Amino acid sequence: MRGMLKTTLSMVLTVWMSGISFAGEAPMIADKVAKGELPPLEERLPKEPMIVDYAAENKTEGKYGGDMRILMGKAKDTRQMAVYSYARLVGFGPDFILGPDIAKSFDVKEGREFTFTLREGHRWSDGHLLTTEDFRYFWEDMVKHPELGRKGVPTDMLVEGEEPTFEVIDELTFKYTWSKPNPAFLPALAGASPLYIYRPAHYMKQFHTKYTDADKLEEMAAEAEAKDWTALHTRKQRQRRAENPDLPTLQAWWNRTPPPSTRFVFERNPFYHRVDPNGNQLPYIDNVIMNIVSKDVIPAKAGTGETDLQARYLRFDHIPFLKQGEASGKFRTLLWNLGRGSQVALFPNLNASDPVWRDLNRDVRFRRALSLAINRDEINESIYFGLAQPSANTVLPSSKFHRDEYTTAWTSHDTKKANALLDDMGLDKRDEDGTRLLPNGARLEITVESAGESTEETDVLELISAHVKDIGVKMFVRASQRDIFRRRANSGETVMSVFNGLDNGVPSADMSPQELAPTAQPQLQWPQWGQYNETGGKAGTKVDMESAETQLALYNQWMIAPDMEKKTEIWHEMLGNYTDQVFSIGTVNNSRQPVVISAELRNVPEEATYSWEPTSYFGAYRPDTFWFDR
Amino acid sequence: MLGYIAKRFTYMIPTLILTSMLVFFLIELPPGDYFESYVNELIAAGETIDPKQIEFLRTEYGFDRPVWERYWIWATGMLVGDFGYSFEYELPVREVIGDRLIFTIIVTFFTIIFTWLIAFPIGIYSATHQYSWGDYGLTFLGLLGLATPNFLLALIMMYLANQWFGTAIGGLMDPEFVDKPFSFAKFLSVMEHLWIPVIVIGTSGTAAMIRRVRANLLDELRKPYVTTARAKGVPEFKGLMKYPFRMSLNFFIADIGSVLPQVISGAEIVAIVLSLETTGPLLIQALQSQDMYLAGSFLMLLAFLTVIGVLISDIALGFLDPRIRLQGGVSR
Numbered sequence: 020m021r022g023m024l025k026t027t028l029s030m031v032l033t034v035w036m037s038g039i040s041f042a043g044e045a046p047m048i049a050d051k052v053a054k055g056e057l058p059p060l061e062e063r064l065p066k067e068p069m070i071v072d073y074a075a076e077n078k079t080e081g082k083y084g085g086d087m088r089i090l091m092g093k094a095k096d097t098r099q100m101a102v103y104s105y106a107r108l109v110g111f112g113p114d115f116i117l118g119p120d121i122a123k124s125f126d127v128k129e130g131r132e133f134t135f136t137l138r139e140g141h142r143w144s145d146g147h148l149l150t151t152e153d154f155r156y157f158w159e160d161m162v163k164h165p166e167l168g169r170k171g172v173p174t175d176m177l178v179e180g181e182e183p184t185f186e187v188i189d190e191l192t193f194k195y196t197w198s199k200p201n202p203a204f205l206p207a208l209a210g211a212s213p214l215y216i217y218r219p220a221h222y223m224k225q226f227h228t229k230y231t232d233a234d235k236l237e238e239m240a241a242e243a244e245a246k247d248w249t250a251l252h253t254r255k256q257r258q259r260r261a262e263n264p265d266l267p268t269l270q271a272w273w274n275r276t277p278p279p280s281t282r283f284v285f286e287r288n289p290f291y292h293r294v295d296p297n298g299n300q301l302p303y304i305d306n307v308i309m310n311i312v313s314k315d316v317i318p319a320k321a322g323t324g325e326t327d328l329q330a331r332y333l334r335f336d337h338i339p340f341l342k343q344g345e346a347s348g349k350f351r352t353l354l355w356n357l358g359r360g361s362q363v364a365l366f367p368n369l370n371a372s373d374p375v376w377r378d379l380n381r382d383v384r385f386r387r388a389l390s391l392a393i394n395r396d397e398i399n400e401s402i403y404f405g406l407a408q409p410s411a412n413t414v415l416p417s418s419k420f421h422r423d424e425y426t427t428a429w430t431s432h433d434t435k436k437a438n439a440l441l442d443d444m445g446l447d448k449r450d451e452d453g454t455r456l457l458p459n460g461a462r463l464e465i466t467v468e469s470a471g472e473s474t475e476e477t478d479v480l481e482l483i484s485a486h487v488k489d490i491g492v493k494m495f496v497r498a499s500q501r502d503i504f505r506r507r508a509n510s511g512e513t514v515m516s517v518f519n520g521l522d523n524g525v526p527s528a529d530m531s532p533q534e535l536a537p538t539a540q541p542q543l544q545w546p547q548w549g550q551y552n553e554t555g556g557k558a559g560t561k562v563d564m565e566s567a568e569t570q571l572a573l574y575n576q577w578m579i580a581p582d583m584e585k586k587t588e589i590w591h592e593m594l595g596n597y598t599d600q601v602f603s604i605g606t607v608n609n610s611r612q613p614v615v616i617s618a619e620l621r622n623v624p625e626e627a628t629y630s631w632e633p634t635s636y637f638g639a640y641r642p643d644t645f646w647f648d649r
Numbered sequence: 650m651l652g653y654i655a656k657r658f659t660y661m662i663p664t665l666i667l668t669s670m671l672v673f674f675l676i677e678l679p680p681g682d683y684f685e686s687y688v689n690e691l692i693a694a695g696e697t698i699d700p701k702q703i704e705f706l707r708t709e710y711g712f713d714r715p716v717w718e719r720y721w722i723w724a725t726g727m728l729v730g731d732f733g734y735s736f737e738y739e740l741p742v743r744e745v746i747g748d749r750l751i752f753t754i755i756v757t758f759f760t761i762i763f764t765w766l767i768a769f770p771i772g773i774y775s776a777t778h779q780y781s782w783g784d785y786g787l788t789f790l791g792l793l794g795l796a797t798p799n800f801l802l803a804l805i806m807m808y809l810a811n812q813w814f815g816t817a818i819g820g821l822m823d824p825e826f827v828d829k830p831f832s833f834a835k836f837l838s839v840m841e842h843l844w845i846p847v848i849v850i851g852t853s854g855t856a857a858m859i860r861r862v863r864a865n866l867l868d869e870l871r872k873p874y875v876t877t878a879r880a881k882g883v884p885e886f887k888g889l890m891k892y893p894f895r896m897s898l899n900f901f902i903a904d905i906g907s908v909l910p911q912v913i914s915g916a917e918i919v920a921i922v923l924s925l926e927t928t929g930p931l932l933i934q935a936l937q938s939q940d941m942y943l944a945g946s947f948l949m950l951l952a953f954l955t956v957i958g959v960l961i962s963d964i965a966l967g968f969l970d971p972r973i974r975l976q977g978g979v980s981r
Contacts, residue, residue: 095737279748280828281828312820315921319807325818502685505692
């Protein structure tokens with residue numbers, strides 16, 4: 020690696036000094052350099068830039084230039100740009116392995132001491148050096164500042180309430196130390212919506228009372244219609260929402276359009292720290308142009324080639340329409356794997372307030388029976404054109420943790436066995452039409468509540484309700500609205516809900532298994548228990564079911580597990596329990612996400628996983644290496 | 650007359666105060682608030698968020714204060730031109746709305762002109778040729794326009810325009826002209842996109858307009874003075890336009906009251922389907938995400954314009970048709 024780096028560097032230098040302009044930088048930048056508006060490439064790149072491994076990632080060297088058009092449905096979606104460009108202190112590559120990115124290297128001792136080293140000569144998009152000062156500013160002048168820090172230390176930087184000690188070692192090295200391991204820290208830094216532990220101090224200081232006169236700040240705040248200087252500071256420093264065109268960034272492109280607008284132009288960052296193996300500075304593409312349109316016309320626009328890279332707001336059922344427009348719209352439709360554990364999953368509410376239903380949902384035989392009754396092949400064939408795979412709600416086959424026993428746990432479509440399980444529970448009395456009767460004499464009629472957003476859910480549920488009829492269960496669907504849906508599930512009014520399965524279907528051992536244990540309120544099968552653990556016992560109820568307790572205990576063990584082996588072991592144990600206990604009833608996974616790309620766009624993988632985490636949508640596949648073959 | 654106008658102005662104040670309370674109350678009514686919707690939206694997209702962050706935002710934006718206090722801040726703010734802050738856009742409401750207002754006015758202006766151009770000739774023809782084939786045929790066409798769901802018509806026309814003329818889907822101009830200074834090329838691009846919403850929104854309004862012109866004109870045509878005019882040999886066209894048509898326009902003046910709010914709200918559903926950069930979709934989105942100050946201020950603006958519009962049409966009617974009496978014992 021180091022040898023290669025040296026060769027690359029010397030090559031860049033030779034190219035530079037001999038004046039050949041074929042490689043190294045974009046013509047758009049070269050013009051500015053010639054005019055003296057920007058310093059030459061060698062001064063813009065860090066001494067040791069990050070070299071993207073093209074051989075391993077199956078990429079080809081590209082040509083500079085071109086504008087990439089993308090479509091978004093809301094002004095708020097400017098956030099997605101930081102997700103797509105995905106420059107992180109540490110980040111995932113296409114292999115889902117955590118590696119250094121903005122940081123040149125990092126070192127973890129005992130899971131509690133994190134030392135980072137920055138790249139020498141790495142600059143913000145306005146040309147200022149990135150140093151430990153930017154990290155110190157975040158920690159001391161923001162988090163620990165009595166006024167700015169009112170929201171407290173970010174959750175991922177707390178271990179059982181304890182904050183880290185932050186040390187600046189030199190210009191480029193800094194360290195966070197906790198007394199206990201903090202496994203959440205690195206994944207949080209690498210997240211699609213990451214924990215930003217740095218700010219461009221040289222820019223932000225003009226909005227901070229420590230560095231700027233209070234009266235002047237008040238004036239600035241009043242002018243910007245902010246409540247006070249802290250509000251102004253908060254508004255100016257947003258890293259994700261690219262709405263302040265003056266805010267320097269480390270991402271590949273930075274926004275040059277002040278909001279409100281319906282067309283945001285993100286221009287290449289001339290100080291970006293990544294290069295291709297030949298020393299050409301990335302990104303290849305000059306501008307990313309984000310058009311904000313009504314989200315309902317996005318599929319139609321994509322189908323006529325009005326976008327160069329689009330997956331957001333496109334769904335499985337748009338595929339035939341998209342395929343049809345390929346030739347005339349000059350684009351291609353790639354079918355990536357969706358990273359969810361299950362496309363559509365049922366969540367029996369173990370915290371239901373009705374005691375009869377609560378007991379029923381908590382009986383593992385009931386959950387297994389429902390799962391057995393579902394004919395997943397039929398769902399796959401009739402709704403997903405057979406492109407998906409019948410599975411419990413668990414990791415995808417492409418995951419390192421994949422085992423057949425997880426995928427097939429209680430998914431065999433065995434009506435007889437399912438009936439036997441229900442009879443065994445004492446639900447053997449039936450009404451005239453064959454519907455089973457509950458212990459209190461009521462009919463076994465389940466109302467499944469949905470957030471009312473996807474026709475896919477409704478279609479799948481229609482099939483499932485036909486399937487469970489065979490085991491004497493009646494199922495109804497009640498579509499509601501997102502907020503109300505969450506509220507009802509949380510209060511226990513909901514008996515069963517339908518939603519996506521696991522968000523991260525391709526986890527690795529250093530990612531948190533929190534989705535498999537009651538750890539957060541949004542978890543639809545145990546919202547109360549999740550809330551209890553999320554708030555440290557201030558709200559919600561304590562887990563009072565053995566199998567769920569086991570999951571929680573395992574999760575806590577994972578938190579303090581010393582090494583990857585132990586973590587892997589715990590992951591498997593949790594996956595095994597989760598699928599065997601059927602905490603959520605999966606249908607099919609490995610479904611497809613249509614990804615529309617311009618026919619001229621190169622370096623986009625043909626087959627890949629599309630997910631929020633760990634791939635950060637396109638982020639892990641490095642859109643900075645995409646280029647137009649024109 | 651002046652006294653009448655002054656009195657009408659004083660009536661407006663309690664009306665607007667009541668409306669503002671109603672608006673605020675209705676927006677507060679659904680459970681939850683903007684931040685809850687926001688978190689749920691993130692969850693739906695598979696994202697996660699630090700709950701602490703949300704708590705902080707709630708206090709930062711004063712959501713921990715009682716409802717009446719927040720109402721008071723909002724309502725008094727509006728008096729000095731501060732419409733509050735949009736959470737969704739992270740911008741003052743004024744900036745968010747202001748940007749889109751001009752396009753809304755353009756669309757509505759052309760739509761109204763289009764409606765008039767179609768409806769008046771047809772209405773007059775139908776009235777003068779009552780129960781003829783032409784009357785039935787044209788009225789049928791108008792009603793067809795009313796009966797066709799707007800969003801469907803919009804979708805079909807958008808698709809055909811794209812297939813036949815290569816017009817970019819949705820929007821009021823090709824994307825490359827957004828935020829560019831006005832030029833002839835931009836003007837052409839706007840014209841290329843504008844005709845679809847104008848026709849779609851226009852067709853739905855035409856039928857009603859035709860029927861009203863027809864009905865009002867028919868009333869007038871049967872009056873004795875028309876017969877007298879005919880008997881005296883006034884040419885048919887002049888005899889039609891000079892008195893009966895002018896008399897039948899009262900309803901039209903009265904309509905101005907509703908035109909004003911329409912100008913800024915536009916046709917929401919069509920605007921969403923066509924992805925127009927008008928204010929309609931903004932309002933719907935704000936209501937959905939419970940972005941309450943944006944929604945509230947917008948609704949108040951509509952209420953204000955309605956009140957003003959009604960006032961204008963009342964005054965105009967008073968001037969145009971001296972037969973209309975001003976009530977309340979005010980003398981002219």
